[in-house]
Amino acid sequence: MSGPATSGIEITAKKMTVGAGAKLSHAVIKAVGAGLGGVEHLVGIPGTVGGAVVGNASSDGRDIGSVVESVTVLERSGELRTLNQEQAGFSHRKSSLVGLAILSVTFDLESADVTALTKRMQKLWIGRNASRPSEEPRIAMPFVEPDEMSVSDLLHQVGLAGVREGEVSIDTQHPQFLIARSGATSEQCMKLIERVREQVLLQTGIDLQLDLQIW
Numbered sequence: 001m002s003g004p005a006t007s008g009i010e011i012t013a014k015k016m017t018v019g020a021g022a023k024l025s026h027a028v029i030k031a032v033g034a035g036l037g038g039v040e041h042l043v044g045i046p047g048t049v050g051g052a053v054v055g056n057a058s059s060d061g062r063d064i065g066s067v068v069e070s071v072t073v074l075e076r077s078g079e080l081r082t083l084n085q086e087q088a089g090f091s092h093r094k095s096s097l098v099g100l101a102i103l104s105v106t107f108d109l110e111s112a113d114v115t116a117l118t119k120r121m122q123k124l125w126i127g128r129n130a131s132r133p134s135e136e137p138r139i140a141m142p143f144v145e146p147d148e149m150s151v152s153d154l155l156h157q158v159g160l161a162g163v164r165e166g167e168v169s170i171d172t173q174h175p176q177f178l179i180a181r182s183g184a185t186s187e188q189c190m191k192l193i194e195r196v197r198e199q200v201l202l203q204t205g206i207d208l209q210l211d212l213q214i215w
């Protein structure tokens with residue numbers, strides 16, 4: 001998907017069409033540079049536009065689906081189909097696009113002042129980096145934010161910040177992140193996640209939901 005046919009970024013007036021294999025960060029920077037607002041809050045979320053749209057990535061209280069106009073997908077039959085926002089079925093960190101191959105996405109953005117947008121993007125980028133373990137290359141946010149309180153506050157409160165299973169740990173400062181160091185195994189990840197879920201349930205009654213796909 002990172003090949004030229006499925007990773008280009010084109011902007012016409014307020015519409016931005018992006019190949020699903022393009023990096024989300026590239027699309028965000030391109031939109032901001034063109035004076036188009038609506039995706040700048042997604043700055044710093046790793047991955048591709050396809051991945052972000054399937055999982056309806058969100059940040060700062062706004063999800064990517066809210067600015068999607070249409071999604072072109074390749075169906076299992078080999079046919080191309082263009083789905084509108086409603087058909088894409090966006091809900092919290094979800095879409096109905098699972099199982100389809102997304103080829104491109106068209107966003108309907110808002111005209112905005114480039115300098116103001118750039119400032120906003122930089123501010124969000126700095127804030128995001130400050131709230132994320134910096135030196136770690138393999139990190140994930142395994143849990144859905146519960147309604148009651150943030151995962152970070154919850155894990156601090158129940159004393160699970162910093163817990164470790166082999167080479168996998170919950171970050172001490174920002175416990176919403178799971179860190180896998182060199183030599184970590186999937187078994188260690190699963191064990192630690194289960195341990196955290198169990199402890200949280202026992203101590204608070206909150207049933208943490210997974211925000212990971214495990215196969």
Ligand SMILES: Cc1cc2nc3c(=O)[nH]c(=O)nc-3n(C[C@H](O)[C@H](O)[C@H](O)COP(=O)(O)OP(=O)(O)OC[C@H]3O[C@@H](n4cnc5c(N)ncnc54)[C@H](O)[C@@H]3O)c2cc1C
Binds near residue numbers: 001057059140
């Ligand atoms: C450090 C860190 C911070 C993060 N912060 C946030 C955040 O603030 N907000 C947030 O919402 N998310 C956040 N995430 C999660 C992030 O949204 C996803 O990891 C990312 O969007 C996945 O994109 P990807 O290209 O890596 O997809 P992958 O991980 O490769 O795939 C994810 C899923 O999408 C499917 N998929 C990918 N591309 C396509 C395609 N073209 N067509 C069909 N299916 C496809 C895959 O099959 C898979 O099921 C964070 C993740 C990390 C690691």
